[in-house]
Amino acid sequence: MIKKKKERLLLINQSGKGGLRKHLCDLMSNLDYELFDVWIAYNDEEVDDLFRQTIKELSDKVRPVLIRSFVRELDIKKDLKTYLIISKLIKKINPDIVHCHSSKAGVLGRLAAKRRKVKKIFYTPHWYSFLSPEFSPLKRKIFIIIEKYLSIHATTKTFNTSYGERESALSSNVDIKSKFEVIYNGLPKIKFPSKIDIRKELNIPQDIFLFGNTARLSHQKNPVLFIEIANEVIKNNNGIHFVWIGDGPLMTEVKLKVSSLDISDNLHLIGSKENSEYLVHGFDAFLSTSNGESFGYSAVEALRAGVPILLSNVMGHNEICIPYENGLLFSNEKTSNIISKVSDFINWEKTSNKEKIVNSFQQRFSIDQMIEKIISNYNNR
Numbered sequence: 001m002i003k004k005k006k007e008r009l010l011l012i013n014q015s016g017k018g019g020l021r022k023h024l025c026d027l028m029s030n031l032d033y034e035l036f037d038v039w040i041a042y043n044d045e046e047v048d049d050l051f052r053q054t055i056k057e058l059s060d061k062v063r064p065v066l067i068r069s070f071v072r073e074l075d076i077k078k079d080l081k082t083y084l085i086i087s088k089l090i091k092k093i094n095p096d097i098v099h100c101h102s103s104k105a106g107v108l109g110r111l112a113a114k115r116r117k118v119k120k121i122f123y124t125p126h127w128y129s130f131l132s133p134e135f136s137p138l139k140r141k142i143f144i145i146i147e148k149y150l151s152i153h154a155t156t157k158t159f160n161t162s163y164g165e166r167e168s169a170l171s172s173n174v175d176i177k178s179k180f181e182v183i184y185n186g187l188p189k190i191k192f193p194s195k196i197d198i199r200k201e202l203n204i205p206q207d208i209f210l211f212g213n214t215a216r217l218s219h220q221k222n223p224v225l226f227i228e229i230a231n232e233v234i235k236n237n238n239g240i241h242f243v244w245i246g247d248g249p250l251m252t253e254v255k256l257k258v259s260s261l262d263i264s265d266n267l268h269l270i271g272s273k274e275n276s277e278y279l280v281h282g283f284d285a286f287l288s289t290s291n292g293e294s295f296g297y298s299a300v301e302a303l304r305a306g307v308p309i310l311l312s313n314v315m316g317h318n319e320i321c322i323p324y325e326n327g328l329l330f331s332n333e334k335t336s337n338i339i340s341k342v343s344d345f346i347n348w349e350k351t352s353n354k355e356k357i358v359n360s361f362q363q364r365f366s367i368d369q370m371i372e373k374i375i376s377n378y379n380n381r
Contacts, residue, residue: 004035007378008093011040012086012109013101014070016047018216019297020102020126022277023161023185025054028062030188030371036378039063039093041086041109043070050274065089072104079108087112096120097378103129107146114154122377123150124159127220127294131168131315134219144172151175157377159183161295164315181377185295186370187304189362190278198282204268208241209346211310212283214276214298215290217248222312224250225289225332227257227267232339234266242287243268245276281305285349288312289332296320303361306354310345324348326357 044066069078099122100109113121130143160166166180215221230242286302286309293316309327311317321327330341
């Protein structure tokens, strides 16, 4: 029997942290290396230790290509240098498939792959730049124009991690519907430490009800609203605590706000923890106040741990939450209305079925489903 020739796959990503890192590490760890020879191009200064560890563990299967000029912000000189490096890399390894992750890699990688006439070019945005409220309306319009050009001329298919993300592309006329496919991020099963041990590690009392979040302290994740909710809840019930695991650009602002409200005894800012996906098992409930998600990895991690979710009713979240089955949704416009929803949630949580929550996760967000759909596209199935 003639052995099928392996396809050459080049993954391109500017960074490797948070949800993007999780997706890439899970993808690389679960590919069939009897089918693919794999390279990955990225900036080693923009990834975390878990990403580096995965690359090390897969050193006999995945060939890393480090590009120090590959930066997130707009920098014409560095961006041109990065484009030329990627273009030369593609010429050298002659990949059958190029798969770009996130906006900057999506622009430079797809342009280089198109120039080198790569036949299969895939793109996973992990949240379109034109959805980010920190950019001006003019910049968001420019981002849409760029996405439209690249989708039409330099993309075989875009993988969206939620239907909401896909609809945002379609409503912005980025391309026709057949050029997009929704593939939910999948997570592998893991074994969790005991809740008692997690609370000890976090230095949080065992006998309190704990709302928690694991996310970057950024405008997208809306930590200020999280603090405002905590403040209102704690004023009425001192037995409830809140914890935020993660750091980011708003850390100083968040610390000052917590200090000004005098709730630091009940609100715990832990900072970044590389084992956050395990620590979520120590929560009684997962609370996210995010302004929008392409998927919502942290919420799904909570479901995997059997933790019910209370989520802002935004893109990404509203596909994960099934009201009164695995959690509740709330509008993040009025804090007073949210407090009422928190009360409803706590009452519902007492009767929630943790086993049912875990089973729902396994049916909807398994790693096997994600990998099978991506490979099917790689293989034109």
